[in-house]
Amino acid sequence: MKIIVNDFNLKETLLSGQCFRVTEEADNSFTVILFDRIINIKQIDNTIEFVSNNNNNLEEKIIKYFDLNREYNYIYNKLNIDVIMDECISKCKGYKILKQDEFEVCISYIISQNNNVKRISNSINKLCELKGKSVSFNNKVYYLFPTYDEIKDITVEELRSLGVGFRDKYILDFLNKYSNIKEINILSTIDALNELMKVKGIGLKVASCILLFGYSRFDVYPIDTWVKQFISNKYNIKNDQKTIEKFAKDKFGELSGVAIQYMYHSERNIK
DNA sequence: CCCCAGGTCGTCA
DNA sequence: TGACGACATGGG
Numbered sequence: 356m357k358i359i360v361n362d363f364n365l366k367e368t369l370l371s372g373q374c375f376r377v378t379e380e381a382d383n384s385f386t387v388i389l390f391d392r393i394i395n396i397k398q399i400d401n402t403i404e405f406v407s408n409n410n411n412n413l414e415e416k417i418i419k420y421f422d423l424n425r426e427y428n429y430i431y432n433k434l435n436i437d438v439i440m441d442e443c444i445s446k447c448k449g450y451k452i453l454k455q456d457e458f459e460v461c462i463s464y465i466i467s468q469n470n471n472v473k474r475i476s477n478s479i480n481k482l483c484e485l486k487g488k489s490v491s492f493n494n495k496v497y498y499l500f501p502t503y504d505e506i507k508d509i510t511v512e513e514l515r516s517l518g519v520g521f522r523d524k525y526i527l528d529f530l531n532k533y534s535n536i537k538e539i540n541i542l543s544t545i546d547a548l549n550e551l552m553k554v555k556g557i558g559l560k561v562a563s564c565i566l567l568f569g570y571s572r573f574d575v576y577p578i579d580t581w582v583k584q585f586i587s588n589k590y591n592i593k594n595d596q597k598t599i600e601k602f603a604k605d606k607f608g609e610l611s612g613v614a615i616q617y618m619y620h621s622e623r624n625i626k
Numbered sequence: 627c628c629c630c631a632g633g634t635c636g637t638c639a
Numbered sequence: 640t641g642a643c644g645a646c647a648t649g650g651g
Contacts, residue, residue, distance in 0.1 A: 467633085468634065469647090470632085470633090471630075471632090471650070472632080474648070518647080518648060520647025521646045522646090523647090525634085556633090558634050558635085580632080
């Protein structure tokens with residue numbers, strides 16, 4: 356199947372560190388575990404081509420995951436407030452904020468704290484092998500991300516076997532509180548952040564990543580070392596958490612998340 | 627062997 | 640409130 360896309364960069368979007376379960380294949384295509392199925396997807400100019408083990412509503416799932424129906428020109432215009440952002444935007448053109456599975460994003464970003472991408476991916480893959488459903492695709496076996504029911508009884512020993520280390524108790528606390536978190540969609544962004552941060556091991560940064568990458572809340576802004584340095588250097592302001600937070604909120608408002616993500620991406624992934 | 631990783635918690639002033 | 644070490648683990 357094919358879709359015409361006019362402002363999309365598949366590779367940048369998938370390899371930017373938003374999602375942890377993507378494989379780049381030898382033919383420049385990508386294999387992605389997308390909710391309930393496996394897809395292999397490739398971009399050739401303005402076309403994306405994809406195959407899956409499950410074609411039911413496939414196009415719809417792809418459009419949703421890559422957020423292809425959103426008008427990004429509006430975002431570019433809103434964020435283009437100075438030469439610094441102008442450069443960021445031109446570097447990041449076609450780079451989309453993914454709409455990932457909510458449950459998966461919560462656990463993935465709990466694991467991400469004080470951790471590196473390689474280890475995060477390894478732990479998540481092991482979790483899927485241990486608890487998720489297996490799916491055959493292209494003569495290989497893949498594992499879906501487990502549902503809540505599939506992992507609600509996971510033990511500390513099992514978690515440790517995944518290599519999540521001290522984050523084991525954080526995952527358990529999240530699972531205990533999951534019935535409240537399921538309702539996050541209906542909350543305002545501030546309330547949603549606070550609800551997530553009731554979980555031990557979810558602070559402002561992880562909560563913001565969850566809302567940005569799992570719930571398409573573009574008004575949260577996950578600030579890490581990279582972003583802090585970018586902003587304090589380029590805008591010549593104090594490299595301090597509160598100062599940077601205020602700056603992002605005041606400058607970019609409802610689209611702070613996209614602005615921050617563009618900065619992260621151009622600083623971290625594009626040289 | 628030491629350092630670090632898309633942080634957060636608990637503790638002590 | 641604010642600073643600061645501890646935390647599991649394996650890749651570099």
